[in-house]
Every structure is written in C-alpha cells, then in structure tokens.
Amino acid sequence: MxxxxxxxxxxxxxxxxxxxxxxxxxxxxxxxxxxxxxxxxxxxxxxxxxxxxxxxxxxxxxxxxxxxxxxxxxxxxxxxxxxxxxxxxxxxxxxxxxxxxxxxxxxxxxxxxxxxxMRYHPVIKYLKKNINMTDAFYARTICSSYFPLWRPGQDYRKSYSADINRGGGVVNELVHELDYNQHLFGDIDVLKLDSGQVSELEISAPDYAEFQSAHTGGLKSHISLDFFSHLKERTVKIYFPDKVVEGDILDQTVRIFKNTELEQEIALSDENxxxxxxxxxxxxxxxxxxxxxxxxxxxxxxxxxxx
The missing domain is CATH 3.40.50.720 (NAD(P)-binding Rossmann-like Domain)
Known part of the structure; x- marks a missing residue:
C-alpha cells in the first residue's frame, strides 16, 4: 500500500x-x-x-x-x-x-x-498536440482583463499583485503567456520589453507590458498584456503561410482560417x-x-x- x-x-x-x-x-x-x-x-x-x-x-x-x-x-x-x-x-x-x-x-x-x-488548459494542450508548428513564422498573443475584479471582496489596492515591491504587476502576474509561448514555439532567444503604467489604477506596479520576442526555431512573436481593460480577451494567433490558427482561451475554442474565411472551429471540452x-x-x-x-x-x- x-x-x-x-x-x-x-x-x-x-x-x-x-x-x-x-x-x-x-x-x-x-x-x-x-x-x-x-x-x-x-x-x-x-x-x-x-x-x-x-x-x-x-x-x-x-x-x-x-x-x-x-x-x-x-x-x-x-x-x-x-x-x-x-x-x-x-x-x-x-x-x-x-x-x-x-x-x-x-x-x-x-x-x-x-x-x-496554462500549459494544462485544453486550448494550449490541443495546440501543442495537434498543430505542427514547423512552418509557423509569427504569433500574436493578447491577455487583457480588469484587475479590480480579479478577487471579489478584496480591495485590489492592498493586494500583493498591486505592489511592485512584493513582486506584483502585469509582467509577473501574467507571465503565463511567456511560458506557453516558449512551450509552443521553443525557447525565447531575444526578448524586448516595454512596460509601465498608463491607467488610473491605484497601484505601484506596471499595468501593461508589450513583448517582442524571437524563438530558437526562428518564429517571432508579440505578446500584449494589460489588466486595465473592461473587455476580457485571452487569445493566441499563430500565422502560417497557408492559414492562421487562433486559440481562444476564454471560449475554449480553436479556429483555423484560410483565405480570410473560417475553415474549421474546434470546440474543446471543459477541463479544470x-x-x-x-x-x-x-x-x-x-x-x-x-x-x-x-x-x-x-x-x-x-x-x-x-x-
């Protein structure tokens, strides 16, 4: 036993x-x-x-x-x-x-x-297992949300996520997107970051970040993070010579586009x-x-x- x-x-x-x-x-x-x-x-x-x-x-x-x-x-x-x-x-x-x-x-x-x-999210699992990334040349990732609503009942201004001295801020909180980009496309060799505060949130840490990166296989990617948006969005779009593959993490759906038209939509089962x-x-x-x-x-x- x-x-x-x-x-x-x-x-x-x-x-x-x-x-x-x-x-x-x-x-x-x-x-x-x-x-x-x-x-x-x-x-x-x-x-x-x-x-x-x-x-x-x-x-x-x-x-x-x-x-x-x-x-x-x-x-x-x-x-x-x-x-x-x-x-x-x-x-x-x-x-x-x-x-x-x-x-x-x-x-x-x-x-x-x-x-x-996020590596264990059904969308990322599907992309990793079923999409051959060999010919992919570019990826665009967006993660956008409204920080004061993250933890209902808690004053967001008192959260460690809001405090730069305790490791808060959009870069550390939303670093998932960097990890699953590496997980899908290979190690990041070059990373350029623009980050700071542009909103009226009462926090000491950055509220937005824009990354430009290059991966070991040659693919280039852009990652956009913020937590001041009243429109929630969490997507990764992967560009190939003959198609675009979109993973919508919030909808738990993968979509494939060809010649600007939706060719296939895969609705994934709900997983924890x-x-x-x-x-x-x-x-x-x-x-x-x-x-x-x-x-x-x-x-x-x-x-x-x-x-």
Whole structure:
C-alpha cells in the first residue's frame, strides 16, 4: 500500500486555497500549512506557526504559494530538507538564490514544478498536440482583463499583485503567456520589453507590458498584456503561410482560417486546468517522470529574460 502523501503549504491565499481544495477533494493526502497570521483557513487545514514545527510534519512536498518575493527563500528551506517543490508562478521577482536552489534540486533529485497552469488548459494542450508548428513564422498573443475584479471582496489596492515591491504587476502576474509561448514555439532567444503604467489604477506596479520576442526555431512573436481593460480577451494567433490558427482561451475554442474565411472551429471540452496540473504533479511524485512539468530551470530561463 502506497504511503499517504503529506503536503505542506506556505501561504494560503486565494491560489493556495484553490490548490489545497482540489488536493483535498481528489487525492488521498494529508495537508498542513505554515502560516504567519492568526486567521484560521477556510478548509480547516492543520496550521503551524514556526518553521521547526512545520518541518517536523515531515512533508513529502511543499506548495510554495506565498507572495512572489518570498518564493526562493521558502523553496531553499524546503530543498535543503529534501522536500519536493510545487512553486506558484512566477518563480520569483528576482534571480538571487536560484542557482543555489537548482543545485539543491539536482543534488537531492527533487521533483520540482513552477505552476504555469496554462500549459494544462485544453486550448494550449490541443495546440501543442495537434498543430505542427514547423512552418509557423509569427504569433500574436493578447491577455487583457480588469484587475479590480480579479478577487471579489478584496480591495485590489492592498493586494500583493498591486505592489511592485512584493513582486506584483502585469509582467509577473501574467507571465503565463511567456511560458506557453516558449512551450509552443521553443525557447525565447531575444526578448524586448516595454512596460509601465498608463491607467488610473491605484497601484505601484506596471499595468501593461508589450513583448517582442524571437524563438530558437526562428518564429517571432508579440505578446500584449494589460489588466486595465473592461473587455476580457485571452487569445493566441499563430500565422502560417497557408492559414492562421487562433486559440481562444476564454471560449475554449480553436479556429483555423484560410483565405480570410473560417475553415474549421474546434470546440474543446471543459477541463479544470488546475486539476490537470495537480494530477501531473502528483503523478510525478510517484514516478519521478518530470517530462510534463515546468522545471525551476525552465522558469529561470524566463526570469533571466526579464531581469
């Protein structure tokens, strides 16, 4: 009989609670959390208030879901104790300590994943599996939304996502688009960034970013990010000599156009990308097959381009 996995959370904000809830509902696991606040979590998960007591729990894996600027410090403490790592995206808002972390991961043969959940979205999965990118020469990606509506009931101005000093801002929050561009089109060799504030949102972090990039296979891409728009949009358009393929992430639809006409529309089944991601990670804890995970090394490649 397989040993029941012990999972230790560092941070139980909205994303941490989402992962914890899915783990509780779908896996035979024992959950605990290290907290620095006195507020009790909504799931009734056991809480520790000191690092010593948290690691005495002897976790198999840690879910690092605290603010971005604390990710590497937390992951290092876990890696030193041979605890496998699930790190919420982005990996960090700085590169300090990451080479040491990678060294510990290699030394202890740790399963490690940076939680770019968009890789597990049905549209991105379909594009990766079914569209041959060999002849693709250009891609245009847009991710546009309205930040004050992200977390209902919470003052957006007090969120770490709004605070540049805590790793907030549109680049770090929407870095998914950079990751799935690399996932679909190959590593980014060159990246040019224009970013700043143009809206009246009361935040200290950038609210828009425009990326121009070139990938190892020669494809060039443009990625446009913002979180000031009252029109939600999340699409990737891929240009070939004979067609355009559009992945609409919000509609969960792939469309193929030829000669400016819609030739084919593929409506994809509704899937929970967060659950898909957890299934892959929990499977890797058993098999140590990390081929379908986004490693810290991969997350580091993106981070180095941004710093």
């Amino acid at each position: 397989e040993k029941r996995k012990k999972i230790l959370f560092f941070g139980l904000g909205s994303i941490g609670l989402r992962h914890a809830g899915l783990l509780h509902q779908n896996f035979d696991v024992e959950l605990a959390a290290y907290r620095t606040t006195d507020t009790k979590n909504k799931l009734g998960i056991r809480e520790f208030t000191s690092l010593e007591s948290a690691f005495d729990f002897q976790p198999d894996a840690a879910f690092v879901t605290n603010p971005t600027d604390q990710h590497i410090e937390t992951a290092l403490e876990c890696a030193k104790r041979s605890v496998h790592l699930f790190i919420e995206k982005p990996l960090s808002n700085h590169t300090e300590g990451i080479p040491e972390l990678i060294g510990l991961i290699d030394d202890h043969n740790l399963v490690n994943h940076v939680a770019f959940c 990308m967060y659950l898909n991601q957890l299934i892959t990670f929990m499977g890797a804890l058993e098999s140590h097959d990390q081929s379908d995970l986004c490693s810290v090394k991969s997350g580091y490649k993106i981070l180095k381009l941004l710093n």
